[in-house]
Amino acid sequence: MKQLPKESVSVIVTSPPYNLKNSTGNGMKDGRGGKWSNASLINGYTDHDDCMPHEEYVQWQRRCLTEMMRVLKQDGAIFYNHKWRVQDGLLQDRSDIVAGFPVRQIIIWKRKGGINFNAGYFLPTYEVIYLIAKPDFKLAPKANAMGDVWEIPQARDNEHPAPFPIELAERCIAATNGGVVLDPFMGSGTTAIAAEHLNREWIGAELSAEYCKMAKNRIKKVITHKNKSTVGT
Template sequence: MNPVPYYAQGSTTLHHGRDLDVLEAMRDESVDIVVTSPPYNMGLVPGGNGRGMYRPGASNKGGRFRDGYGEHDDAMPQDEYDAWQRKVLAECWRVSRLAVFYNHRPRVEHGVLRDPLSNDFGGIPLRQRIIWNRKTGIDVNLRTFCTRGEYVLFFAKPDMRLASHSASGMGDIWDLGMEVGVKDHPAPFPISLPLRCIEATGAASVLDPYAGSGSTLVAAQLAGITGMGIELEEKFCDLAISRLAQGVLDFGEAS
């Protein structure tokens, strides 16, 4: 881990590096919560007459993931991807004091549903599965209903309690819509998602090991708490920094 962050301003820091390299250098329970959304391994899509996986064409629904995220091609063999993400989850669990909010999505492959990591999280206890209702979407065939809901998997430490009854009243279906104000990242999530996680837990610090366009860091800035991010792709580091500079204005446009 490079001890000098790529960006440090006030209570916000952003490291340009690999997820596990930075996570493994962090102390146990050094942040209150983790809020993150890893690459979904969408660089390959099911197709053909067999059971193979193929890179999508540029015009396909998954075409925006054809080239991955730059240095990460998002097209790993599924067992390798799952093993990698279990290691990342284990580190997120270790460095968090309260909880990990892990955004991922189900996927239908060759007519069969596959949940993230096949619901094997390496022994980390899943307290609740929250549904993020993105409210829109489209599928290219008539074999399935359109996937509009993604998961926010809520892994909580044994003593973790929500901040209030009002927080509990948020329920387990979050109608937050999609992020439409960020054009330079293929899969940003709305600032309202990490803001809700921060509000519900009363967290004073948050980490996002896949900082991407910087939604979690902007949410931390808006909430007035400590925010830390890790991002492999330098162009996304610069995008996150640009959004941090916009701050409240950015949130107003996205909400």
């Protein structure tokens, strides 16, 4: 992002690593918790172990958000997807990450439920999307009629260990008034695919060469399909 000019993108849709392996429980550390016994993230990402000391993780994400704000136009917005967790018996609501940034709204992404092996709290069934907006940001016409609870199933048929639903990214992008879309944690290319579906220009950044290859293959299929559809009409 530091290579991008100031105020050069209109909307950012991203879901960073959640630092799940930095956990007070055993589930994400060694799989004994049952809940994560078949989860790919037990081994972390290919180039990121997802197990940073909490304060280090918070500072990293705050630096990322600071850069996002720098490259965002004055009428732009960030859709920053994150997950609240219980750590040491207390809610970790990510307020330490977003404090001081212009959070305009919290959108609830309601997922399908899973299995909860912890008797200390109810089964978590949602994640949050922080709408972090520059002063002149306005939603696209009629988008303000949508509610702030979005019921969207988890992604399927995606080899990435923490896939992001295309429908969720599409809903974020479609609610804005055009311009370049950025995802600084592109992963398997979901934000780019959503942007392609909506005929929006996009920029993506990804550390992992494996995930870049995965993203390129997925995006290529979408573009090929679009081109065939154009020829057919």
